[in-house]
Amino acid sequence: MKTLKIANIPGDGIGKEVVPAATEILKTLSDIHGGLRFEFTSFPWSCEYYLEHGKMMPEDGLERLKDFDSIFLGAVGNLKLVPDHVSLWGLLIKIRREFEQVINIRPAKVIDGVRSPLLNPKDFDLIVVRENSEGEYSSVGGKIFQGEDEIAIQNAIFSRKGTERAMRYAFELAKKRRKHVTSATKSNGIFHSMPFWDHVFEEVSKDYPEINTDSQHIDALSAFFVTRPERFDVIVASNLFGDILTDLGAAIMGSVGIAPAANINVNGKFPSMFEPVHGSAPDIVGKGIANPIGQIWTAKMMLDHYGEEELGGILLNVIESVTRDGILTPDIGGKYTTKGVTDEINTRLKAIDKKGNNAEFIIK
Ligand SMILES: NC(=O)c1ccc[n+]([C@@H]2O[C@H](COP(=O)([O-])OP(=O)(O)OC[C@H]3O[C@@H](n4cnc5c(N)ncnc54)[C@H](O)[C@@H]3O)[C@@H](O)[C@H]2O)c1
Ligand SMILES: O=C(O)C[C@@H](O)C(=O)O
Ligand SMILES: [K+]
Ligand SMILES: [Mn+2]
CATH class of the missing domain: 3.40.718.10 (Isopropylmalate Dehydrogenase)
Incomplete structure (x- = not known):
């Protein structure tokens, strides 16, 4: 037993x-x-x-x-x-x-009998690998000054170890699935961490020649979750992007309740x-x-x-x-x-x- x-x-x-x-x-x-x-x-x-x-x-x-x-x-x-x-x-x-x-890890897929709010949902079955220990969720920062000069500073932490670990997890998962990993980035707007994220993604992907990859900015990626979710297999995302994407993934399934x-x-x-x-x-x-x-x-x-x-x-x-x-x-x-x-x-x-x-x- x-x-x-x-x-x-x-x-x-x-x-x-x-x-x-x-x-x-x-x-x-x-x-x-x-x-x-x-x-x-x-x-x-x-x-x-x-x-x-x-x-x-x-x-x-x-x-x-x-x-x-x-x-x-x-x-x-x-x-x-x-x-x-x-x-x-x-x-x-x-x-x-x-x-x-x-x-x-947070899967989202079509469930029989649960109506998606999408008009013509195809048969999507995706899984978000959310980095869960660092990123935008950090206690590093602080507040200074009062009144109209008040400032809040919030630092995001992206370590090589944490970033690579999440990505490798996503690639390993994709091996057992439809062999595609999408990286959720925002390297056009976020100056340091996201170009770093892209760089690590490129490096890690070289170890997995059998896996197809693409990289999407989080804003466009969010829209694609709505317009063509069936094209995603595994998505690797930072802590905050993964958080937001998975409520969206839940929503297109029909409810965050499932x-x-x-x-x-x-x-x-x-x-x-x-x-x-x-x-x-x-x-x-x-x-x-x-x-x-x-x-x-x-x-x-x-x-x-x-x-x-x-x-x-x-x-x-x-x-x-x-x-x-x-x-x-x-x-x-x-x-x-x-x-x-x-x-x-x-x-x-x-x-x-x-x-x-x-x-x-x-x-x-
Ligand atoms: N992992 C967690 O423990 C977790 C996750 C999200 C939010 N929170 C916390 O929960 C509180 C409420 O947060 P929120 O309103 O942003 O998100 P929420 O997920 O609690 O609710 C969002 C909406 O989804 C509905 N909903 C959620 N779960 C449902 C279920 N099982 N069945 C039916 N409907 C369901 C709610 O009624 C609400 O309308 C906050 O204190 C927040 O910090 C905790
Ligand atoms: O932000 C969080 O991680 C809490 C909650 O929104 C969750 O998705 O678990
Ligand atoms: K919960
Ligand atoms: Mn959440």
């Missing part, structure tokens, strides 16, 4: 609604598999925790997390209680950095963290209508990470069978609740035998 120790951090807002939903699904998947067990431990670290303790997680929080196999996180942020940069840097970004989760993500520790020293693209969605919190698919699909990425691709594949098939049958939350045009969609996925999974086949509805 393989046991995976998972640290659940539901976090804030709808994180508290979708993490329990996806956890329930993981338990069912464990039953289907027969040889895989999850051991969940839940941590209450969040903005509410901050109000009580003055920090987003306890001093020894990372120490308590480091021996888990994975972290399964919902979302962080409640602007009514804590400024966003304080909550994110105190929990989400802190974990990403301290645990050297230097790569954030988009999955994985923060990968590539050196094996610390656990990876699995959390969907979306945030705490304060506008719908407590209504019971958060789409659980982003978090559940994120669970599939966690399974893939442990080589359980077959089980992950079954889960994605069941998700698509549910969306195809119109069992949808309001963000994608339906009337179902978080519970309604989760229960349906769960029921259909339970109908699958131990070998993971024989379920009529998962055969396309």
Whole structure:
């Protein structure tokens, strides 16, 4: 029996609604598999925790997390209680950095039964490799002067190591896919870091002659995400560009509520963290209508990470069978609740035998 120790951090807002939903699904998947067990431990670290303790997680929080196999996180942020940069840097970004989760992989593809806002969407299937440890997200800088002379300085950090690492990850991924990597740049406007980015991309690409490449400025690339997403395979992007592109990728799929993500520790020293693209969605919190698919699909990425691709594949098939049958939350045009969609996925999974086949509805 393989046991995976998972640290659940539901976090804030709808994180508290979708993490329990996806956890329930993981338990069912464990039953289907027969040889895989999850051991969940839940941590209450969040903005509410901050109000009580003055920090987003306890001093020894990372120490308590480091021996888990994975972290399964919902979302962080409640602007009514804590400024966003304080909550994110105190929990989400802190974990990403301290645990050297230097790569954030975020796929976007057409899902059966989920209508894209694009008029004639072709069958796109792309994946953004977001540099997850440096770039525009930095605490280097400061503020000087007051009043009308006030100045804020924010430095971006692009290291050779971090840049090359993200790019090599993208190339390796492309080898297993359609063998194309697009670099998201802005070397016409950003004077130092982006010409450097281009230079490293050119160098790295020489090691991968079998992979086709192109380089697009982020503004044009964003437009192409809308006008011809089917032409992308793997896109490598800096921290901020990757952040923006992946909300856009989620939007063209139909909703940010269905988009999955994985923060990968590539050196094996610390656990990876699995959390969907979306945030705490304060506008719908407590209504019971958060789409659980982003978090559940994120669970599939966690399974893939442990080589359980077959089980992950079954889960994605069941998700698509549910969306195809119109069992949808309001963000994608339906009337179902978080519970309604989760229960349906769960029921259909339970109908699958131990070998993971024989379920009529998962055969396309
Ligand atoms: N990784 C993270 O934890 C993360 C990511 C993004 C934003 N945030 C934080 O979340 C808070 C809100 O941020 P925001 O409004 O910019 O982004 P958001 O992703 O929370 O919400 C954007 C829009 O998408 C909708 N949405 C998001 N997830 C959904 C779901 N599962 N089902 C249905 N609809 C969904 C929301 O209702 C909202 O209309 C902020 O505090 C922000 O800092 C955290
Ligand atoms: O900016 C961030 O990384 C937080 C959030 O927007 C995300 O995409 O995870
Ligand atoms: K999230
Ligand atoms: Mn984001």
